[in-house]
Amino acid sequence: MQKLFEEVGSLDARCYEEFFLSEDILMEHAAQGMASYIKNNFSNNEKIIIAVGSGNNGADGIALARLLHGDYNVSLFFVKEPKSHMALLQEKRAQAINVPIIPKLQECNIFVDAIVGTGFDGEFNEKITTVLEKMNTLEAFKIACDVPSGLKKSGECAQTTFHADTTLTMGALKKSLFLDEAKDYIGKIEVLDLGISRKLYETQTNWHLLDLDDLQLPLRAQQNSYKGSFGHLAVLCGEKPGACVMSALAGLRFGAGLVTLVGYENHQMLNIPHSLMYAHALPSNTTAIACGMGLGVEFSDNELRNFLDNDLALIIDADLFSMEVILELLERKNIVLTPHPKEFVSLLKITELADISVEELQKKRFFYVELFCKAYPNTTLLLKGANVIIGSDNDFFINPHGSSKLAKGGSGDVLSGLIGSLLAQGKSPLDATIHGSLAHTKLAQNYTGADFSLTPEDLIQGIGNL
Ligand SMILES: NC(=O)C1=CN([C@@H]2O[C@H](COP(=O)(O)OP(=O)(O)OC[C@H]3O[C@@H](n4cnc5c(N)ncnc54)[C@H](OP(=O)(O)O)[C@@H]3O)[C@@H](O)[C@H]2O)[C@@H](O)CC1
Ligand SMILES: Nc1ncnc2c1ncn2[C@@H]1O[C@H](COP(=O)(O)OP(=O)(O)O)[C@@H](O)[C@H]1O
Ligand SMILES: [K+]
Secondary structure, three states: OEEEEOOOHHHHHHHHHHHOOOHHHHHHHHHHHHHHHHHHHOOOOOEEEEEEOOOHHHHHHHHHHHHHEOOEEEEEEEOOOOOOHHHHHHHHHHHHOOOOEOOOOOOOOEEEEEOOOOOOOOOOOHHHHHHHHHHHHOOOEEEEEOOOOOEOOOOOEOOOOOOOOEEEEEOOEEHHHHOHHHHHOOOEEEEEOOOOOHHHHOOOOOEEEOOHHHOOOOOOOOOOOOHHHHOEEEEEOOOOHHHHHHHHHHHHHOOOOEEEEEOOOOHHHHOOOOOOEEEOOOOOOOOEEEEOOOOOOOOOHHHHHHHOOOOOEEEEOHHHHHOOOHHHHOOOOOEEEOOOHHHHHHHHHHOOOOOOOHHHHHHOHHHHHHHHHHHOOOEEEEEOOOOEEEEEOOEEEEEOOOOHHHOOOOHHHHHHHHHHHHHHOOOOHHHHHHHHHHHHHHHHHHOOOOHHHOOHHHHHHHHHHO
């Protein structure tokens, strides 16, 4: 798990004030970190171009050119003339050793974007946009200095934003790198130290980035056990039973000792897999309930109240986010909510927290997750997306390990089964959500078929090899 920060300006300031480091020292380490990355990954036959802007991001780029000049064929391309104090100083240093300057972009093997970093806001003018468009068409390996130029503090991206293969980011991870919109621009991310260990540079934060290594799979250590030892997941089965069947099968594969589909209709006629049970009422030994997937309009609010009149752990998905009964369910303690953006917008509206469009939500995903969790601190929320956000009370986590392989109907049903299974096996709502989500994204990563071909059944099948 890695720490995430809204901004790192205050962390830099702490280095100056408490550790007696200077801006120059921090910047030299930033540039050294980038130089080491290039030296470790590329031979000195490579032609390198560094595009620089007028602020301290540009200054990082000019310092990098100085460090590489002599060993590599490196040139600077000034998109804007140096303006900040540090950019002017770095320019003087580079001039003193005759770092080559080119008047316009050329093909190269390695391209470094140091036009703007954390100081960028608004939109680029036409001239810079044209340069960026050209930069994006270069065939070179593309490195972004700190953040891809065009990525704003909020995580929103300018209309034209640099497409990096790798982002070498300074000091600590910024949350902005993990808004869904940024996912297509940042490439792989590495954090560079700024003259002190990252552990000392970083301060306390309640936002964390999940690593795949954080995944804890269900344990079956207890040998003196039987099916009842590993929980009983009840999946409420509505109008579209396929969704519930996939959820239930994922739950069974992920370790729940028993899984039962619960519903009114005689779904036994629907060729339900033999490993699943079917009942018209909640089994007495149920330990967790999954509800909402494929629910449709099969149950009235009152009928749902009957099924959910207990304090069992509960995972809520899909259709339930637009039903009035959700307001009562939010009062429960052991509840996990897994909306996709459209469902979350509906939830925000029903709870009267916000009346916004999906587009507005996507621009401020972090903000609205925090808003919801503050209003409903007893719930655990998982907001689906390219980068999944999990929040509970004042703790927030981002799972960036999913991919577009998962953009297919039924992926979310599998996720609710995974989380429901962990709830049934006794995990806390937050742990079940974190580990269910990590398992879900790892399943997609493990899938070796073509990216477009992953089905929910493939995900379920892969659970055995996690
Ligand atoms: N301790 C430190 O400080 C450390 C800082 N570090 C590095 O500094 C970076 C932050 O530097 P920063 O604060 O100078 O901002 P930066 O990203 O260069 O952007 C400012 C420039 O952007 C420009 N600009 C803005 N909006 C624009 C627009 N719409 N369209 C066009 N241009 C626009 C604006 O131009 P202006 O409007 O002033 O002409 C200004 O010149 C950070 O990302 C990291 O790389 C590291 O070395 C570690 C230590
Ligand atoms: N482009 C993507 N990158 C990463 N994960 C994705 C992407 N598209 C979808 N997902 C994930 O797939 C799941 C889709 O869930 P959902 O939209 O509820 O589907 P369904 O209701 O059809 O099962 C979510 O967990 C979501 O985070
Ligand atoms: K940049």
